[in-house]
Amino acid sequence: MISxxxxxxxxxxxxxxxxxxxxxxxxxxxxLTGIVGMLIYEVRLPPAISIYDKIGDLLSGSLYDSLNSWSLAALPLFILMGEILYRSSISDRLLTGLIPWMGRIPGRLLHINVAACSLFAAVSGSSAATTATVGKITLSELRKRGYSKALAIGSLAGSGTLGFLIPPSLIMIIYGVLADVSIGKLFIGGILPGLMLAALYSGYIMIAASLDPDAVPGGDERYGWRERLASLRDLLPTFLLIALVLGSIYGGFATPTEAAALGVVGALILALWFRSFSLPMFRDALFNSVKTTVMISFIIAGAGFLSQVVGFLGIARAVSEYIASLGLSSYALILVVGIMYLFLGMILDGISIVVMTLPIVLPIVTAAGFDPLWFGIFLVFMVELSQVTPPVGFSLFVIQSISGEPIGAIVRYTLPFFLIMVAAVAIITLFPQIALWLPEHMIGR
Structure with a gap:
């Protein structure tokens, strides 16, 4: 037994x-990890309750609570929308339409993951849904056109996490409620860091594509404004679909789940319009949507149980209290807190990390002189990192289900974008005004 x-x-x-x-x-x-933790930890329970009864209570309760969320209803709908776009001619038209606009940029269509994830993140608010939806559309097309598999998968994994910085962000809402920080300020504070992170991703893609000629397929086509304007015929339907979903949310006409349903209807209409709809296509889209949704939901449920066990055993609180006892300087404290969150990201989902640690960590951080609003943006970055941190990196598992690549290869492809996120955390720590300037000037204190 371990105490x-x-x-x-x-x-x-x-x-x-x-x-x-x-x-x-x-x-x-x-x-199984959660069950082992319960069995080997020295838990003191009332005589009438056995450890197996407690495991059963935690398991049944956490599995139900993890999936009993209305916001999760948007997940299968957005995945279905992506499946329809992927299996019809719409995705091919989207990439074809982007070629004249990206032909002169180093990396060309590899930037589509960054742009598309930024747009879909604002629609879904879910990293898993964003990664699954965009990945279904882009990965096979980029592979078919001869683009670097490493850059395509890595950029998708990195860009899929942008949803936490782009409102509506569930993590920001939870942090704002727990930390008593303006959620509106948090939303605005995430804009510049989100744009900075997207720019860093695109900058790396340009550098990597310039250094490796094989990363981008050959072709010296030159496109003028006539070709670019003509390509709008292929781009406009997809942009209208995105505008429908985004507009319904920000216009207050629909919740994200309702907007996801609108997106499915819009994707079906476009498939019919372009005469690429068929019953076998729709059946395959439904079948794969169910498979992807069940896979993601099962992982969420498993992570929910492990999170319950970690909270029950006091692991998160013990780690936070240990850091508080070290008496570090402000920047050394943030470094240790960041390392702690990286470690917790290996075994917990993002929401659990925030809820379990914030009551202990936030007073320590604010006592060291850090702005609670800035720390909220910092915490969002750490949750983003947890999405691509093995072994419990949801984005990695979603990409594995889409691409069929070994998880080890996906981790290797994602490493440069993981390091870019770490660099972005360092930048906003050294220059906190990146996160604070817009809230101060647009809303004021």
Missing amino acids: DPLTLSLVLTGVMFAFLLSSIWIAVSLI
């Missing part, structure tokens, strides 16, 4: 890696 939560956290990390390396399903590995 120290810090020691237990290290043991559970090793147990999880062992389960994952044994090729057990991700969700099952998470659930």
